[in-house]
Amino acid sequence: MSFSISKQGEVVVVDVEGQLIVGNRQELKQKVLDELEKGEKKFLIDFSQTGYIDSSGLGVLVSLSKKIREQGGELRLANLNDDLQTLFELTKLDTLFQISDTRERALESF
């Protein structure tokens, strides 16, 4: 499980390759914060390869969202499977994040 970062126009796209859980959440956090420090403002996290996220993974997304907003940026999410969608609805985090069905739609929404 790891994360790959690419740039599509002005948007930093993070692909989560596997689960986002207590064992790897700090790696994601650091990678995004490094990009934020370089001056990047628009972030998209793509979960097309992710089966589940635990509470610490959700917590990191909340924390990153807060830090990115503080810098005047935006964090959006894409490609949540049905389980992940349910998880965001259960925790009401679907009200906090802008979530798109596809990467393309997410990129267009910025």
Add this chain to the structure above:
Amino acid sequence: MSDAKVAFDVEIPSDVKYIEGVIELATRKCRELSIPPRKCSLNVRVALAEAISNAIIRGNGEAAQKHVRVRAVASDKAVVFDVTDEGEGFDLHAARPDPTAPENLMLEDGRGLFLMERLMDRVERFHSDGNVVRLTLNRE
């Protein structure tokens, strides 16, 4: 639970890197037991990951010499997961802020127990040769 059978019984060191392997095993066993696929992929994976993570980090303080045991027993009616650590335990019924309340949505922590309770039919905690968190998932 006279018809109950042990589905799996494993012990792992107190390191979060072992969680994913146990979750994969639990998901596979869950499917073999003909539990509805959605319950295997969402309810079991997330709730059990929370319980194991809690046992490793809070229960055992990630101490290398301490272990976490995860045992699953299946019957006609339910699957029961026992996650046992070497810690003192915690009060399952202590008042906790609702993580879904608007004023708490931006908090980084506080969703673990909430998810266990929402995704399982019953969550219990007791002492029996260690601190046990028991998660019960009904088949129906």
